[in-house]
Amino acid sequence: MNTQFSTQGAVNARLAAVRQVMNREGVNALLVPSADPHLSEYLPGYWQGRQWLSGFQGSVGTLIVTADFAGLWADSRYWEQAEKELAGSSIELMKLQPGKPGPLEWLAEQTPEGAVVAVDGAVIAQASARQLEERLQTRNARLLTTKDLLAEVWVDRPALPDNPVYPHLPPEATVTRPEKLAQLRQVLRERRADWHFIATLDDIAWLFNLRGSDVSYNPVFVAFALISQDQAILFVAPSKLDAPLRQVLAADGVEVRDYTAIQAALAEVPASCSLLIDPARVTRGLIAHLPAEVRLVEGLNPTTLAKSQKSPQDLAHIRSAMEQDGAALCEFFAWLESALGQETVTELTIDEQLSAARARRPGFVSLSFSTIAAFNANGAMPHYRATEASHARIEGDGLLLIDSGGQYLGGTTDITRMIPVGAPSLAQKQDCTRVLKGVIALSRARFPRGILSPLLDAIARAPIWADQVDYGHGTGHGVGYFMNVHEGPQVIAYQANAAPQTAMQAGMITSIEPGTYRPGQWGVRIENLVFNREAGRSEFGDFLEFETLTLCPIDTRCLLPELLSEEERSWLNGYHQQVCERLAPLLDGEALQWLQKRTAAI
Numbered sequence: 001m002n003t004q005f006s007t008q009g010a011v012n013a014r015l016a017a018v019r020q021v022m023n024r025e026g027v028n029a030l031l032v033p034s035a036d037p038h039l040s041e042y043l044p045g046y047w048q049g050r051q052w053l054s055g056f057q058g059s060v061g062t063l064i065v066t067a068d069f070a071g072l073w074a075d076s077r078y079w080e081q082a083e084k085e086l087a088g089s090s091i092e093l094m095k096l097q098p099g100k101p102g103p104l105e106w107l108a109e110q111t112p113e114g115a116v117v118a119v120d121g122a123v124i125a126q127a128s129a130r131q132l133e134e135r136l137q138t139r140n141a142r143l144l145t146t147k148d149l150l151a152e153v154w155v156d157r158p159a160l161p162d163n164p165v166y167p168h169l170p171p172e173a174t175v176t177r178p179e180k181l182a183q184l185r186q187v188l189r190e191r192r193a194d195w196h197f198i199a200t201l202d203d204i205a206w207l208f209n210l211r212g213s214d215v216s217y218n219p220v221f222v223a224f225a226l227i228s229q230d231q232a233i234l235f236v237a238p239s240k241l242d243a244p245l246r247q248v249l250a251a252d253g254v255e256v257r258d259y260t261a262i263q264a265a266l267a268e269v270p271a272s273c274s275l276l277i278d279p280a281r282v283t284r285g286l287i288a289h290l291p292a293e294v295r296l297v298e299g300l301n302p303t304t305l306a307k308s309q310k311s312p313q314d315l316a317h318i319r320s321a322m323e324q325d326g327a328a329l330c331e332f333f334a335w336l337e338s339a340l341g342q343e344t345v346t347e348l349t350i351d352e353q354l355s356a357a358r359a360r361r362p363g364f365v366s367l368s369f370s371t372i373a374a375f376n377a378n379g380a381m382p383h384y385r386a387t388e389a390s391h392a393r394i395e396g397d398g399l400l401l402i403d404s405g406g407q408y409l410g411g412t413t414d415i416t417r418m419i420p421v422g423a424p425s426l427a428q429k430q431d432c433t434r435v436l437k438g439v440i441a442l443s444r445a446r447f448p449r450g451i452l453s454p455l456l457d458a459i460a461r462a463p464i465w466a467d468q469v470d471y472g473h474g475t476g477h478g479v480g481y482f483m484n485v486h487e488g489p490q491v492i493a494y495q496a497n498a499a500p501q502t503a504m505q506a507g508m509i510t511s512i513e514p515g516t517y518r519p520g521q522w523g524v525r526i527e528n529l530v531f532n533r534e535a536g537r538s539e540f541g542d543f544l545e546f547e548t549l550t551l552c553p554i555d556t557r558c559l560l561p562e563l564l565s566e567e568e569r570s571w572l573n574g575y576h577q578q579v580c581e582r583l584a585p586l587l588d589g590e591a592l593q594w595l596q597k598r599t600a601a602i
């Protein structure tokens with residue numbers, strides 16, 4: 001049987017079943033986002049409704065279903081993947097791009113007069129629900145958020161995860177749980193809020209110095225939190241905490257209630273109180289349980305900004321984690337060079353070998369995301385993932401893109417490197433060199449403290465734009481401390497909203513990862529993580545600069561050194577000198593020889 005045909009046959013059957021429910025409930029359009037009640041980027045299976053209904057496996061996408069239309073909105077990172085996975089279904093790929101309507105705009109334009117648009121309130125942010133309601137008002141249409149229309153047709157829905165929760169302990173946990181709660185309560189006083197409701201899993205894990213494994217690659221657990229000046233209530237399944245951890249939490253003033261008790265607790269917030277929420281990070285369905293009289297104080301979760309600003313003590317552990325990660329990469333690359341042409345190497349082999357190298361390093365916990373090993377044309381898909389059914393052998397000539405990372409007790413890593421296979425073409429080397437110029441340009445930048453991070457994007461793109469080349473994704477994202485590999489509030493992307501909370505502050509860790517993608521041919525991306533550090537003060541104010549944290553050679557065999565300026569060569573040689581000095585003590589044998597060879601000055 002053709003697997004693709006079977007899968008899409010099931011998708012069409014599910015769409016038909018959902019449309020029957022929509023017809024019965026008087027719903028004209030159903031919106032199915034990629035989200036859960038915590039508005040997470042990566043979702044537990046229980047909340048993978050968009051994936052289940054559409055068959056599209058990408059981590060980001062929005063599905064809209066009407067009586068005679070089904071469309072999936074995805075950005076350029078997923079177009080090739082979506083075209084393959086939607087083939088044979090009745091779902092149309094709607095490519096997100098400038099000048100074309102996104103899903104909310106499409107609903108506002110296409111919804112009939114007086115129609116009903118439904119979305120499960122449990123998985124749509126309060127801010128997004130408001131925006132959609134405003135758009136629908138122009139057509140006298142109504143937004144229904146009180147029903148989960150997938151519930152009765154998704155009969156084999158996975159259970160909620162029930163993995164254990166464990167403490168993040170000193171020395172890696174550099175600030176105690178009571179200290180973090182005290183800092184949060186001070187912010188509540190400043191904002192004149194009596195209570196604070198947190199639904200985002202990374203904020204909760206950071207605040208309580210706890211970690212888990214409910215979400216793949218992210219050391220978080222499914223929970224909610226309510227904080228006041230006198231109480232700190234953690235809503236989590238009781239089976240996830242052992243008795244000693246419960247005792248420690250109680251000693252620190254943390255009350256534990258069942259995960260399912262959150263709705264009742266919100267309903268019991270005194271009507272005379274004020275509650276701090278981030279409308280972009282809590283869902284309409286949860287807020288609906290609050291008494292109508294509760295005054296909402298809206299703004300960024302204080303923990304989001306606090307956890308983004310790593311302390312000098314955190315940074316010491318992060319640097320150590322980067323060294324261990326870099327040493328693992330050197331061992332892997334030494335193996336890869338010896339194996340190519342001598343044994344069968346596939347994209348799957350690379351994932352296995354690289355994961356094993358990281359697992360041998362002290363403090364390693366897990367990967368920080370699914371490894372991307374993409375050879376030649378597969379590299380043109382930024383979020384490509386090799387599978388048993390579809391993967392490439394690494395042979396012949398071309399470019400191998402490897403984007404990978406690890407979770408360590410003392411930090412989170414994320415790195416992309418290009419590897420030459422055989423003899424890369426002149427055009428491939430030009431693309432690699434141009435992308436490296438973008439990395440260097442932003443890595444060397446100085447900028448005012450507090451500059452809105454999306455405004456830095458053009459610095460990395462300028463050397464790439466100069467040759468009339470561009471890429472569809474952002475240049476950088478925040479990175480957590482033994483936490484989510486994608487973390488706010490900062491993001492380096494001109495497409496992002498340059499909101500006040502995106503301001504660059506000392507202590508933030510951000511990726512720099514420009515790229516170039518040529519569909520059907522190859523893709524290039526080079527990525528380092530950098531740290532915002534003080535760069536001094538002038539009469540124009542305080543300035544910041546980047547310290548490069550990632551430690552791994554950038555393969556010069558992929559480059560055309562003559563296209564680099566003297567300043568760019570100096571940066572690359574200086575970086576390689578630092579990489580060699582810091583990693584050499586952790587290596588020996590072939591890995592050490594590989595490191596010394598690949599960090600030679602150009």
